[in-house]
Every structure is written in C-alpha cells, then in structure tokens.
Amino acid sequence: MKTKMKLISAAVLLAATPLGAAAQEQALVIGMPIEPPNLDPTTAAPVAIREVTWLNLYEGLVQIDRNGEVQPLLAESWEVSEDGLTYNFRLREGVTFHDGTTFEASDVKFSFDRARSPESTNAQKQIFEPIEEIETPDDHTVVIRLSEPSGNFLYYLGWGDAVIVAPESADSNQTQPVGTGPFQFADWVRGDRVELTAYEDYWDAENIHLDRVTFRFINDAQAQVAALRAGDVHAFPNLGAPELFAELSRDERFSAVAGNTEGEIVAGLNNKRPPLDDVRVRQALMNGIDRSILIEGAYSGYGQPIGSHFSPNHPAYVDTTDVLPYDPERARELLAEAGYADGLMLTIKMPQMAYASRSAELIAALLSEIGVQLEIQPTEFPAQWIEEVFTNKDYEMTIVAHTEPLDIDIYQREGYYFQYEDQEFAELIEEAGRTTDENARFDLYAQAQRKLAEDVPALFLFQLPKLGVWDARLEGMWENTPIPSNVVRDVRWAE
C-alpha cells in the first residue's frame, strides 16, 4: 500500500508537468466550474455535489446509464407487483462500504428512512413520499410497499438523492464521505480540489481503470481553457465558454463533444400578474422569439431549440417547436387582440450566468420588434433570485435553466414561481405519475408537453448543451448528462 501511494504521488507530480506521462499512470484530473459545498448528495441540492460523487463515490439501488435508462446497480434484479405497489429488490452480494462494513438490506432501509424523516434535509423528499413501508426479510432482499402507484419510482431511485449510505458513517458524509462506489474519498483541499482513489475492494474492481481521480474547481472560463491547454486539467465535461469551444474542437490534442444536458433554458413568466395572465400575451411573446438567434448569440450555435419543457434525451420527447414558431406578424396581432396594439412594458430579472444575460439581451432586442419594451434588471443568482423570484414571486419575467431530469411537473406544483396552476395540465401530470405502463405514461407526457407549448407558462428557448472537452487519449467519458454527474467508472487512458 505504501509503495502504491508513493507511485501515485509520483504520478501526480508527473501529471503536473504539461501533458505529462499521465497516460501510463491512470490518473485523471477533471475540471469543474463550481466547488461542491459538501459531499453528501442526500442532504443538499447543489449539482456540484452530484458531479463529484454520483456513481463515483456513492451508488444507489439502480443507476441511470449514459442513455438515461434505468439499470441494476446495488440491486441485481427486482420485481414489481401487478398493482404497482410492491417492489421486491434482490441485492448484490459481496458489496462493502469504503470503511469495510458490509452492504446489507438494513442499509437500504436506513438510507430511505433517513431521507424521509422529519429532520431530513433531502432536497428531493418527494421521491420517498409514496413509500409506505420498507421490509427486509433477509440481508439481501428489500421489499418496498407504496401507498399509491408511482410510474417513475425506479427512475428516481437512480438519482443522487437516493444513494445508499451506512448508519455508521452517514452523519459525517458531508466532510468524510463513505459509499460503496468504485472510488473512495482521499482528500479535499477546500477551494482547490477533491481527490478520490480507487477502492481496492470494490465489487467490480476489475472493470475500473483509473487509480486516482482529482476534481479541480476553476470558475473562470478563460482560466478553464488555459488549464486544459497547459495540461493541468485533462477534462472539462462542462466548459463554461461556448465561444472558445469551437477553437478547442479544432485542436487535435482534444476531443470536443457537444452533447445534451437535462437543462431546459426557459424564460419564466409570472402567470398571475397582468398582462401575463392573458394567454394571448404569452403566446405573442413566444411568437416574437427566434430561438435560432438565441442559440447562435448566447451559445455560439450549440443547443437544441425546445417548444416545451422536456428534454430531447428522453424517449417521451415530442418536438413542439412548431406550435408557436417565430412569427412577429402573428405576435403583433395577438397583442392587438389582447388590447396592447400600442405595445407594452415588461421587466425581466436576469441572473448573471452568461447564457442568461446574453439570452435576455437578445430577447429584449427581438421583443422590441413586436412593440414590447423589456427592462433588464440584473439579479444575483442564486441568493437574490431565489428570494425575489422563486419565493416571493416578485417578478414579471426571468430566465434560468432547469437542470433536474424529468421536471415537467414543476408547472403543476402549487406555489411554484410560474404560478401557472392549470387544472387540465395538473390532471395529466398526476395521471402520468400514477401510470406504470410505459407507453401509456409516455403518451400522457406527450399530451402534457403539447399543453405547455400552447399555454406558454414560460417561454421555451433551448436545451442547455453540454460542451465537453477532454484529452483525445481519454476513453469512456459521458457525452450527454441524462442526470447531473461526471461518471468516471468507465474512463481510461488509451494504450
């Protein structure tokens, strides 16, 4: 062990020289824009926590693979009863946590009970809401009974919020994370990097190639590119600067892959505040926006236009961009019908993220063509935005990316900041949630997408692209993120 550690530190030193001999040592340095505040995805929401830990450090009963499909992980197999109320999981044997304790059915029960307890600060508590009872007939079987059928229950169990933790270590996971994943926690230099090393007793250790993974936190887009060029960082799965991405894609030292995230960039509207409570006004705004101009201007042409709030990665996606296409003529007619033939004034609360500020400025320019004057109010994200827009609903228009997978149901939630509250839509979403037959559920989601596209509770702009850049000799990086993550279990350096 000692000699291995020495070898590894030698590897790290070597990797510090530009484009060094890292290829032989199987060490990987991944760059991320934001540092996670802690390393426990079951107690806080920030995406950065999942980007370091999900499937690297922690594992769930099931996983979501690179195509967005649910696959076995800590559960080898499962059966769902006819009525969709009982899930019987058969657990994998021979799995241990990084502290050496054995993974058993009681850990699953502990993890889910902890997540749904009143003291829990789990950011996605609704995942566990349908659970009525968890039984552990033996060490390798877990039976979960639901109070009502939940069509997406298995899918949600694949999220970072539902990973399995051990009672011995759960309380210190924020700073000393212990999971069952292929990599274990080694060090965290706050403000700089988190280091993980391969876990020797991992149940699938022979298929893990990397010895060490370092996550470095570099916020400035220019500094990100400089770190890549200098060889300090081998991969940036989400490069912050679309305008530099094209340049890097011409550099043969790098693979530059434009994939999709689950993030929909939408300009949220306050559906209760006049004049936005009039569907004709909202439709006019949508008709006034040329999505291709936004994508070109805000993201250098990367990103797929969307007509509703649904990821093109998902099998239930339907293209609704033609429901209210760019048509300034029609937009002016609609405004005149609604009584605003002379135009109107609106304000947009604009967060500082580059995609948001660039889009907001382009939207303002486009809307002025149809007689809508848009006043831009810079609003600090997340602090000020959450308070003013999200909590107090003190806004007319705003713009953010909604990055959670399968989150069309936010339009149905009571008190959510769009304040859409449409009965027909709510029924579609509730019905979809209860439906366990996949085809029937997807059909309901298709109807819900069309309903949103027609009612435009928010302006649907484009899917946030994932601009990944990494050393061309790296294999196995994920091109899309069907769920926020940087999964490195399949990553290796080419021979």
Place this chain on the structure above:
Amino acid sequence: MILLLLRRFASLIVTLLLASLAIFVVLEVLPGDPAAIMLGTEAREDTLAALRQQMGLDRPAYERYLDWLGGMLTGDLGLSMTYRVSVSELVADRLAVTIPLAVMAILISTALAVPLGLIAAANHEKVADRGVMLFAQIGVAIPNFWFGLLLILFFSSYLGWFSAGGFPGWAANPALALKALLLPAIALALPQAAILARVTRSSVLEILGEDFVRTARAKGLTRRVTLHRHVLRNALIPVVTVMGMQFSFLVAGAILVENVFTLPGLGRLLFQAMSQRDLVVIKDVVLLFAALVILVNFLVDLAYAWLDPRLRQRT
C-alpha cells in the same frame, strides 16, 4: 511612544467593534436565504425549516450577533454553514495562501516602484522619466485580473513555464508553492507598482526643490549621495502612506486575482461564501480583512514615527 501605542490600540478595538456591527447588519438585510440556496428549487417547506434550524437561523438576530462576538473572543469563529467545518480551520488554510501572496505583491511592487520613481525624478522630463510615466499610465489602466489572464496565456499556455493556476500546497514542496504564487503576485503588484512609482516620483521631485537639498549640493555632496541620504528618506513618507492605503486595494484585488488563478486563498473563500450566502464565513472573513487593513494602517503610523523623528515627540 507607549501612549501613542495605547491610544492607537484603543481606537483599533473600537473600529473593529463598529465594523463587526456594520457587517452583521448588512448581512441581515441582504436578500438570500442560505438554507434555500443549499436545498435548491425543489425543496419543500418542512425540509427548509429543518435546515434553517440546523444552521441556527431560527434564532433572533441579537442572540446570533452576541454569540458571534463571544465566539470571537474565545477564538471560536463558528462552523461554516455550507462546508460544515470550523471557520478557523478554513481561514488558517487560506491565510497560508493570501498572506504570502500579499507580501510577495508588496515586495515586488515596492522593489519596482521606488527605483523607478527615483530614476524618473532624477531624470525629470527626460526619456527615462517619460518611460516610467508611460509604464505608470499603462499599469494603472490595466485591471489586475485581466493582466493575470495575459500572464497565464503567455507563460502557461504558450511557454508552458508555469501551471495555469492552482496551488500545490506548502507541505509537499515550498519551491513549487512559491512558483505558483509568482504570476498572481506579479498580476497583483503591477497596478500598485504603477501608482507607487508615480507617488515616489512626485514626492522626490518636491523634495528636490527644497532649500536643504540645495544646501547639501552647495556644501559639495554629489547628486547620488544627496538623493540617497537626504531626499529619499524625506520622500518616503507619502510613499508609505500610499502603501498603507493600497493594502485595502491589494486585498480587494486578491479576490479577483485568486479567482483567475484559482488559488485557494481568503479572497476566493469570500467570493464563494458570498454566492452561497455562507453568512458565518462572510462575517468572519470580512471582519478579518477589516482587521488586517486596520492593523496595516497601525503599522504605517509606526513607520511614520520611524521615518520622521519629530512625530515621536508629539505624544
């Protein structure tokens, strides 16, 4: 002298108390709920309430302020709301980056500025003077974070001599750690050097016009000796004043430069704590910055006394 020290020290304490109150009040009225930031847009009300209680946000403001002050006195800076580790630990790690960075920047800027200012003044209205003034113009005009980016592009991306930011830590190899601080220190030092060089130049020029300089020259001292023995020491008082005032700019500059070079320093900690609304860390770090600035000004006052013996008598 001792009385001067005591009086200075008392005003230092009062200033710090006022600063702590100002910081606390500003953070109370600043929009942004740290619990809501941690839990994101999907969180339910009961979850938020649970986290607020864990963070101690459900307690009245005056209680939290007194707790904070009391903790300070016993050296307990509290627990970071987001990182969940003690702030003392976080700050100690960060000071090990920021203090050496600031010291290096001061050394570099002084080493550059004082000779440049002297040369310019000694060659008033000649080519050397024009050159120094041009440098000073450019140095003041260039923002230090942008200059830092230029340094990275040239020395890291193009020449490959330095890594493009990051910090290896002092433990492993102090030489590498110093090397990692060199480019950011230069980026931080350039605007300071430009200002200092101008101040040195004009101050030296002013002294050069004084009667005692003419006397010194008249009694046969060479230009060089006059400059070094009589002019420089007298000219340094305004220079030291400006250096003291610049310290707060240096601290502010460190926030930007540390971000560009991704150095895990105090400035970057503050920047991150700000966007996460980690109120405990913000309060501690801002107060620490305030204390540093006040302390440096205190030292500047002492430096006056050393430079100008008359000031020692005034107490």
